[in-house]
Amino acid sequence: MRKSLSACIALLSVAFPSLAGATDVLPVDRVKRGVLVREDPTTDSVALGSIAPGGRATLLEEVPGWYRIELPDGRTGYVSKIWTEIGAQALLAAPSGGFKIHVIDVGTGLAVFVEGPGFTLLYDAGSQDDLASENDNRVVAYINKVRPGLTTIDHLVLSHPHKDHLQLLPDVFDRYKIRNVWNSGAINKTQGYCRFLRKVAAETGVQYHDAISSSGAYQASFSGSSCSGTVSIPRAAMMTAAPVQLGSGARMSILYRNAEKHSDPNENTVVVRLDLGSRRVLLAGDAEGGGRLAPSTPPSAGSIEAELIAKPPAELKADVLVVGHHGSLTSSRTAFLDAVQAKTFLISSGPFPYKKVRLPDADVVAELGRRGTVWSTATDDENCGEVEAKIGPDADESPGGCNNILVTVGADGALSTAYNKIAD
Ligand SMILES: [Zn+2]
Numbered sequence: 001m002r003k004s005l006s007a008c009i010a011l012l013s014v015a016f017p018s019l020a021g022a023t024d025v026l027p028v029d030r031v032k033r034g035v036l037v038r039e040d041p042t043t044d045s046v047a048l049g050s051i052a053p054g055g056r057a058t059l060l061e062e063v064p065g066w067y068r069i070e071l072p073d074g075r076t077g078y079v080s081k082i083w084t085e086i087g088a089q090a091l092l093a094a095p096s097g098g099f100k101i102h103v104i105d106v107g108t109g110l111a112v113f114v115e116g117p118g119f120t121l122l123y124d125a126g127s128q129d130d131l132a133s134e135n136d137n138r139v140v141a142y143i144n145k146v147r148p149g150l151t152t153i154d155h156l157v158l159s160h161p162h163k164d165h166l167q168l169l170p171d172v173f174d175r176y177k178i179r180n181v182w183n184s185g186a187i188n189k190t191q192g193y194c195r196f197l198r199k200v201a202a203e204t205g206v207q208y209h210d211a212i213s214s215s216g217a218y219q220a221s222f223s224g225s226s227c228s229g230t231v232s233i234p235r236a237a238m239m240t241a242a243p244v245q246l247g248s249g250a251r252m253s254i255l256y257r258n259a260e261k262h263s264d265p266n267e268n269t270v271v272v273r274l275d276l277g278s279r280r281v282l283l284a285g286d287a288e289g290g291g292r293l294a295p296s297t298p299p300s301a302g303s304i305e306a307e308l309i310a311k312p313p314a315e316l317k318a319d320v321l322v323v324g325h326h327g328s329l330t331s332s333r334t335a336f337l338d339a340v341q342a343k344t345f346l347i348s349s350g351p352f353p354y355k356k357v358r359l360p361d362a363d364v365v366a367e368l369g370r371r372g373t374v375w376s377t378a379t380d381d382e383n384c385g386e387v388e389a390k391i392g393p394d395a396d397e398s399p400g401g402c403n404n405i406l407v408t409v410g411a412d413g414a415l416s417t418a419y420n421k422i423a424d
């Protein structure tokens with residue numbers, strides 16, 4: 001416990017971004033009376049005042065262990081990082097014309113919600129370990145919180161048919177109208193994938209796209225107790241390299257698609273680049289560079305990272321990377337990171353191991369940390385189970401759900417990142 005807690009603190013210390021504009025500092029949830037504001041960044045220093053629970057101050061600068069803040073009455077001082085956090089409310093109120101990228105803390109899995117003028121997009125929605133349904137579904141609860149009036153998701157991308165990327169999707173169809181589905185086309189004969197396809201087939205007016213063909217019907221057959229038979233979905237058009245216009249000033253380019261049969265669906269991952277105004281976000285799903293090896297190892301021939309590196313360099317360049325395969329040593333080879341050139345790295349992972357390995361891997365986090373700021377939904381998962389303020393079933397003692405990551409792209413291209421700690 002102690003060891004993992006110190007690892008979390010280490011991760012937090014690399015995760016402080018340079019924030020554009022005014023940003024709030026708030027007491028953390030466990031503060032009952034108030035957080036002391038001190039004259040200097042030490043506990044021996046004189047207390048000038050306090051920030052009550054629910055109150056806030058303006059962040060001026062960061063120093064080791066402390067934030068220098070300005071109180072509403074203009075006085076300045078220092079508050080301990082142990083008792084405060086950077087609030088995302090300033091980021092939530094992003095200027096109109098901007099974009100938001102939310103990596104929702106789904107525990108061990110991935111769900112990325114993107115919004116901008118005239119569009120919404122969801123890239124994956126799955127979890128290994130929190131499969132609560134309906135309003136307790138973390139993805140539904142989160143989107144409902146940040147976009148309470150939303151009725152439609154314009155684009156839904158399923159990177160590949162693994163449980164930790166799709167299991168929360170059926171509820172999303174029940175809650176929202178889905179206009180376009182972009183699916184790898186790879187078939188995984190699981191009950192979860194069967195349920196997902198049944199929802200797509202039943203969605204009125206949906207435009208379905210995959211990497212296999214531009215016409216006819218996509219078909220997959222299942223035999224199982226809760227979902228079985230053949231699902232048939234008419235195709236609208238094939239996924240191609242041609243960019244898809246998302247809304248005002250935003251486009252989606254599918255950089256990698258592969259419908260061949262692989263023993264591991266990770267090799268079918270749909271890799272997407274979003275161009276949001278002047279900024280670019282690369283969504284790598286579970287794309288890999290090979291086996292679990294040091295980041296300096298070249299990507300193995302035929303791996304997705306090797307295929308991506310072979311593209312013209314301008315295609316891969318991005319400001320933000322949603323890191324491949326939950327920060328595993330299978331991914332984020334240095335040759336790939338060199339090509340992407342991102343400075344902001346977002347990792348979605350959770351408290352439970354994949355095949356005995358808990359992600360993200362420390363060597364990958366260290367490599368990313370040398371290149372920019374690293375954000376992880378797995379931060380502080382141990383304590384999250386006891387915190388009432390979290391997305392999904394409150395105080396259910398299940399870990400995860402406390403560290404959603406929010407990147408805001410302002411209309412002027414200013415990029416900000418913070419943990420969006422909210423409860424449903
Ligand atoms: Zn995964």
Ligand SMILES: [Zn+2]
Nearest residue numbers: 162265266286
């Ligand atoms: Zn996977």
